[in-house]
Amino acid sequence: MDKKLKDIVTIKSGLFAKSDTDPDVYYIQATDFNSELEWIDNLNPILSSSHKLKKHFLRKGDILFAAKGKDFFAVVYDGKHQPAVASTTFLVMQMRTNHIEPAYVAWFLNHLKTQRILSGLAKGTAIKSVNISILENIEIIIPxxxxxxxxxxxxxxxxxxxxxxxxxxxxxxxxxxxxxxxxxx
CATH class of the missing domain: 1.20.5 (Single alpha-helices involved in coiled-coils or other helix-helix interfaces)
Incomplete structure (x- = not known):
């Protein structure tokens, strides 16, 4: 079954924030992942919890899509670093259904064929980016x-x-x- 991404996920953009004193919230950035898309070892909280941040807290199973820069990639937030918010580098996807594995969506977005499509649709000259409207209209094959x-x-x-x-x-x-x-x- 083929669907558009917007049919199976809700997409919102990451949050712009500056580091605080007495931090207790992780601010997830693209540099927090190695080349194998695994967490780096020395991640620390840099933001302080607030009412504004709480509505942006990531939930386990959210898909983070790095939508800016030379490498686009998707990872599933595993809840390892909590509480956490995504930076503006990411578009955050939340599943609308339990019948599709978030890891499958991330795998599909990271697949070479999908990456070629995304690179062709990306906007910008110096720094390429994929906006929400581009991402939500990507067709995904759902077995x-x-x-x-x-x-x-x-x-x-x-x-x-x-x-x-x-x-x-x-x-x-x-x-x-x-x-x-x-x-x-």
Whole structure:
């Protein structure tokens, strides 16, 4: 089944905020994720809780879409850093249905074919951006729930395989470095 993104999610923009003294709220930015789209290690709260911020708090399962810059990407907010708000770099999507996995939507948005479409539709010359109207009109293919889970499992296996291959390559390089150094001793 094909749908437009606006049919399955509500999209709003992130919040502009400045750091405060006595912070207790995380301000999520694109730089808070590494190249594998995982949290960086040294994330700290930089905002102070207020009534204005509370209505922007992220909920577990929200999809953050980095809509500005050279790399567009989507991640599912896992609730690891709470409370948190998204910066203006992000468009925040909240699911309207329980029949679609947020991780599937993020996977679809990160897929090379979707990325090409988004890059072609992005506005701006110096800094490219995808606005809400562009994102909400992206057509998303929605398989049944079982297929969504299978796709995500395959994707996670692919990521694990890549990690293991890189680890093996590093260990092999270390081995050869040690072996060749022993030859000159």
């Amino acid at each position: 049944d729930y079982v297929k969504q889970i299978a796709i995500l499992e395959l994707f996670n296996l692919q990521k694990r395989e890549k990690f293991l291959q890189e680890s093996i390559s590093k260990l092999r390089q270390d081995y050869y470095n040690e072996l060749t150094f022993k030859l000159i001793q």
